[in-house]
Amino acid sequence: MVETNDRKLPVGIQSFEEIRKGGYLYVDKTDIIWQLANRGKKYNYLSRPRRFGKSVLVDTLEAYFMGKKELFEGLKIMQMETEWVKRPVIRLDMSRAGAEPESLKGYLDYTFQEYESLYEIETRGNSPLATRLIEIIKTAYNKTGLQVAILIDEYDSPLQHSWKTPLYEKCTAIYRDVFVILKSMDKFENFIFITGCTKFSQFSLTSGLNNLSFIGFDSEYAALCGITKEEAICYFKPEINKLAACKGWTFDEAAMHLSSYYGGYHFSSRNKVDVFNPFCLINALADSDLENYWFSSGTSPLLSKFEDDIKKRLKDFEYCPIISDTLETSDVTDGGAELVLYQLGYLTIKGYMDGIYLLGFPNSEVKKSLYETILPVLTSEAEQ
Structure with a gap:
């Protein structure tokens, strides 16, 4: 249990009943x-x-x-x-x-x-x-x-x-x-x-x-899972204020840093709502700090199975076009690195035009994790 300003944040809790009966903060969906x-x-x-x-x-x-x-x-x-x-x-x-x-x-x-x-x-x-x-x-x-x-x-x-x-x-x-x-x-x-x-x-x-x-x-x-920017401001204002005080930021600066580090997800071509990874956002607000929570919580075993393709195409992932039918309907085993990285959350929708999605990294935490931590670990494991 983590308490912030006498408010209880549901860090790691997956039980709706526990959240409600325990008085934890719940973002109402x-x-x-x-x-x-x-x-x-x-x-x-x-x-x-x-x-x-x-x-x-x-x-x-x-x-x-x-x-x-x-x-x-x-x-x-x-x-x-x-x-x-x-x-x-x-x-x-x-x-x-x-x-x-x-x-x-x-x-x-x-x-x-x-x-x-x-x-x-x-x-x-x-x-x-x-x-x-x-x-x-x-x-x-x-x-x-x-x-x-x-x-x-x-x-x-x-x-x-x-x-x-x-x-x-x-x-x-x-x-x-x-x-x-x-x-x-x-x-x-x-x-x-x-x-x-x-x-x-x-x-x-x-x-x-x-x-x-x-x-x-x-x-x-599009926002059924995750936390939107508007929800973050509405539900977590005291926690964002506390983060700002700890870091010497204004409220707006703290919100901007949170968005840059944990937000940026988009799941629809028609609804451009910006979504935070809820696990990372809640942990960051509970700790009043910006850490690499997503990578620290584990990685998918699929990454190692696409390692060669990912390493060959690292420069492609900043702005990566993909046909809409491929992104929306393809089996992960039939697609390339961009498809598996999207499905696993390492890439997200950045734009859409004429049946083509543009993918890119959602935020700095994900980009940093992939470049600096995950790929070196996969390479080390492959060499052993």
């Missing part, structure tokens, strides 16, 4: 969340870089679908939601599934057992995982009379780790076998929401859902 859940599409995939608040978003959706009205008191959604239906929810966090077929199957088996216990389904350990998931969805629907919300967080985590290894085909086979049933369960499902950093379409979860909408470039969701 619930109006956009309500629109997504009630006016959006039924099958959704949102890609955002690591540490961008995807898990908090999934947790908030879970609380909403479970009808936990008390957690939303005082938030924008209270002006929009009137029924607060307590809907059955099936949630999977694939970041807990490891990188090997056995750990992936083990995680799904354990999680399915929890839902089988909840809905009093006789566990059949020898039954295929897909059969068990079908039974869970049907039973949840039959026992409640309500369609099920299915939330899958960090779907690509096992695939990022296993790609370009002998384990990848086995992992994708599990995805294909288990999750292809979601399409056939349509009448039992109310809403499906999937998050990840990258897009692995071939042989993976998304290949079985050809009706899945990729909403990562939609203008209405």
Whole structure:
């Protein structure tokens, strides 16, 4: 827990319930969340870089679908939601599934057992995982009379780790076998929401859902994850003032330095809203300092697999054109360095014209991390 001016900042906290019950500062996105859940599409995939608040978003959706009205008191959604239906929810966090077929199957088996216990389904350990998931969805629907919300967080985590290894085909086979049933369960499902950093379409979860909408470039969701400049000023004025005092800056200078170091993300050609990485911004305001928080929290295993291409094209990444269809629809395994760097958050949208996106570094923290820290580390590892 970090306290700033007697205000509690949610450093590292991914539980919406803990944030609300613990009195932590919460940047209210619930109006956009309500629109997504009630006016959006039924099958959704949102890609955002690591540490961008995807898990908090999934947790908030879970609380909403479970009808936990008390957690939303005082938030924008209270002006929009009137029924607060307590809907059955099936949630999977694939970041807990490891990188090997056995750990992936083990995680799904354990999680399915929890839902089988909840809905009093006789566990059949020898039954295929897909059969068990079908039974869970049907039973949840039959026992409640309500369609099920299915939330899958960090779907690509096992695939990022296993790609370009002998384990990848086995992992994708599990995805294909288990999750292809979601399409056939349509009448039992109310809403499906999937998050990840990258897009692995071939042989993976998304290949079985050809009706899945990729909403990562939609203008209405450009600020669904992350914190806008306006939100930073509105919600964190005392913390920005404290940073300014510590550094000998004016308020405006502190805001400018924060934006230069942690902001600069854009996710839509039609909505140019400037977005901060929330993990970095909140840590910086908690510490009243500007540190390299994003790199310090880890890197994607995909970077090492594109190392040669990245090093050859370093000078290209300041202003990097890419065809819109390539950026918006291509599988990360079929693209080049610019595609993987965009999906991982090292590049962002700088402009758009006539079907061409212009990519570049979002901010100085990311640029410095890639040039001074990440690539030297990858090179050192490759030489060992």
